[in-house]
Structures are given as C-alpha cells and as structure tokens.
Amino acid sequence: MTNIDSRRLDIDGLRALRAIRQHGGVTRAAKALDLTQSAVSHKVKRMETSLGCELLDRSPGSSMFTSEGEDLLEYAVRILRLHDEALVSLAKSDVAGRILLGFTEDTTCSDLSRILGRFCRLHPQVAVRTKVRTSLVLRSMLERGELDVAIMQVFAHEVRPADVVLLRENLHWVKSRALSLEPEGAIPFLSFDDDCFCRRWALDIGQDGGAALETVFECSSAAGIVAAVNAGLGVALLSDRHTRPEMEIIASRLPAPPALAYVLRRARKARNPALESLTFEIESEISRYGGLALAV
Numbered sequence: 001m002t003n004i005d006s007r008r009l010d011i012d013g014l015r016a017l018r019a020i021r022q023h024g025g026v027t028r029a030a031k032a033l034d035l036t037q038s039a040v041s042h043k044v045k046r047m048e049t050s051l052g053c054e055l056l057d058r059s060p061g062s063s064m065f066t067s068e069g070e071d072l073l074e075y076a077v078r079i080l081r082l083h084d085e086a087l088v089s090l091a092k093s094d095v096a097g098r099i100l101l102g103f104t105e106d107t108t109c110s111d112l113s114r115i116l117g118r119f120c121r122l123h124p125q126v127a128v129r130t131k132v133r134t135s136l137v138l139r140s141m142l143e144r145g146e147l148d149v150a151i152m153q154v155f156a157h158e159v160r161p162a163d164v165v166l167l168r169e170n171l172h173w174v175k176s177r178a179l180s181l182e183p184e185g186a187i188p189f190l191s192f193d194d195d196c197f198c199r200r201w202a203l204d205i206g207q208d209g210g211a212a213l214e215t216v217f218e219c220s221s222a223a224g225i226v227a228a229v230n231a232g233l234g235v236a237l238l239s240d241r242h243t244r245p246e247m248e249i250i251a252s253r254l255p256a257p258p259a260l261a262y263v264l265r266r267a268r269k270a271r272n273p274a275l276e277s278l279t280f281e282i283e284s285e286i287s288r289y290g291g292l293a294l295a296v
Helices: 009-024 026-033 038-049 067-091 105-109 112-124 135-143 197-203 224-228 273-289
Strands: 097-103 124-130 149-154 164-169 172-177 187-191 213-218 234-241 247-249 260-266
Touching: 009 026, 009 038, 009 067, 026 038, 038 112, 097 105, 097 135, 097 273, 105 112, 112 124, 112 273, 124 273, 135 149, 135 197, 135 260, 149 197, 149 273, 164 273, 172 224, 187 197, 197 213, 197 234, 224 234, 260 273
Parallel strands: 097 124, 097 149, 187 213, 187 234
Antiparallel strands: 149 260, 164 260, 172 234, 172 247
C-alpha cells in the first residue's frame, strides 16, 4: 500500500488522462497534445506508480479506464479548471470594454462556455453579449460588423489563415442498417434547416455524382436527425460526434463529404484589449487540452 504522503497528482498527468478520454485513446491524445505516444503513456504510468493503482485498463477488448481511473477523471476535470483559473487570475490585467460574441448551439454545451464564464468572473469590467445562431448566420453577422468574434463551423478547406482552429471533424453520409436504398430513383434525405451549410452542400455539390436527394425530413437539431436516421427514415450527413455504432456509413453512390472544422473567427476590424484577452485565453485553453470538447 502506497503511503498517502508520497502520492502526488501531477498536472501534466491529469491533462494527459483527460485528453485520453476526450480524444478516445492514447495515440489520439498524443497527437492532440503534440506529444509522442510514449510521452503520454509515461505521464500516466508515473501517476499510476505514485498513486499505487492502475488508471488505464490495458487488457484487449476492455473499457479504456479502470474504476480508479474513472473516479480520478471526475476530480481531474475540477482540479484542472481550478488550476488554470488560478493561473489566469494571477496573470490578469485590468481590461474593460465590450465584446459581441457569436456561438453555435452545440458549442454552448462545451468547454467554451466554461472559458467564457471564467473570463467574465475574472474581468467584470468587460461586457460580453452573446448570440447563438447557425454558422451561416454567424458568418453573415461577422461580415456586416454585427459581431466582434464568432465560434462556428466551416468546411476544412474554408479555414482562413487568421482563424483559430478549435476542433476538426469528419462528415459522413449515414443511414440505418435496416434501411435498404433502391439502386435507382431519389434517395430520401434527412436535412437540417435552410441555414445549414451542410444541407446546402448536399443539395448542390453533394448531388453532382448523379444521385438525386429528396428531402423527406427537416429538423434544426442534431438529436432529431440522429433519431430519424435510427428510425430508418432516410440518409443524413452527420459528423463524427453524432454517428452511432448502429448506423451504416455510406461509401458509394454519394460523393465523399468534405471535412469540417470549428473555428474562432474575428471580424476584420475587431481589435480591442478585451477581445484580445478573451481570444488569447481560448487559444491557450485549446492548446493546453489539445482541442475543444463538445457534448454529444
């Protein structure tokens, strides 16, 4: 039994553990953290030695974490948040001003909300006004000068040099395994609403391969589209986060969709100390954790 006085919770080890959960494995966590796989494994192993228990279940076909690892993860999230907030608080400067911020709905349930909440607590002289809209609407608002900064989704090939990339995802054509598609005729399409740029791609470029899409279901939420796919109502475009094991990814008949990216994009003329401070904190957080964590 390890003496409790000799146990230590290493911050870098906790970051590695959190990244393994967030990205689904040691290899992906290492890539996200810009470390070697052996470096990430070493950080976890060193913490296991200090704590006197195994945190990762390394047996084939097992779940990723041991029960002790799962327990520690709950504490790790809270410890890292307090640790990082303390560092930001000690380094903060007296900034004031106003920020007009745009979010997409799915990023409201992400690390970004936590970062924004912390920023507002540490900088009470900064007034942050947030609007939640679709990515296409946010893009238009930025161009019209109605926002200072927006966090939105774009196709990966549309990422601009000044954008801060928060997360990259793949996009897939999916259907229920129980749904049989006729070799000829229109394909039933489960679509987001008119303001969805993925819908526009599907109904434009997505049909260039000769397959015709017939919209049979429209819904503004990913949960609704996922439910419709599972019910066998048709084919949909879904990102990595929303695909499910019971779904079938369609690899033929329809053109391969482009990759996606969540980016932080500022308006061309938006420059003030408050905005610079918020942008810096988001960039630092994303760099520290190797990406943006979004709720599924």
